Amino acid sequence: MAFHDIRFPAAISFDSLGGPTRRTEIVTLTSGYEQRNTAWAHSRRRYDAGVGLRSLDDVAQLIAFFEARGGQLHAFRWKDWSDYKSCAPSAAISEMDQTLGYGDGATADWPLVKNYVSGEGAYARPITKPVANTVQIAVAGQKLDEGTDYTLNLGLGRVIFASPPAPGAEISAGFEFDVPVRFETDTIQISVSSFRAGQIPSVPLIEVRP
Structure with missing residues (x-):
């Protein structure tokens, strides 16, 4: 493309x-x-x-x-x-907005997603064009530093951790996107x-x- x-x-x-x-x-x-x-x-x-x-x-x-x-x-x-953006239109972006998944101790490359939930239905939308300088990432509720703890592929919407998140650790994110x-x-x-x-x-x- x-x-x-x-x-x-x-x-x-x-x-x-x-x-x-x-x-x-x-x-x-x-x-x-x-x-x-x-x-x-x-x-x-x-x-x-x-x-x-x-x-x-x-x-x-x-x-x-x-x-x-x-x-x-x-x-x-x-x-x-x-x-x-990853939160409600009237809210401010937070690193806890969207759950990307849970660590397995081996996977270091995670895609950004936005989850749409209504009743029993849910849809995870791939976010492939995040906006630079808006992405916030947390693991197990702890906000991480870009460049030290992870890097971003803004062209594909992926987070690459310096070390794979521990098994069971929640990976979350907040961001704007196009x-x-x-x-x-x-x-x-x-x-x-x-x-x-x-x-x-x-x-x-x-x-x-x-």
């Missing part, structure tokens, strides 16, 4: 429209009962950046970004303002007169797998 480690202009993405998409296959039996299944282990997010355009300067910035990415060719970072996306079109059509009249162009984006 061709990926440019640059974030789409956050001021434009702030007012954008989008969120997670699932693919569920539903078969209705002759009895009226349903069989439901999914081929996707993870959701895939879609956005429309056009909704966030507020001025012709925004349009110019969008076109420059689009051209520099080669349209659909290169993926990039996107800040989803509705879901961009979504890796690409343009879902190779064409952007904008009319200045239409834009001034309030007609917003559609600029679809789609999440890419790392």
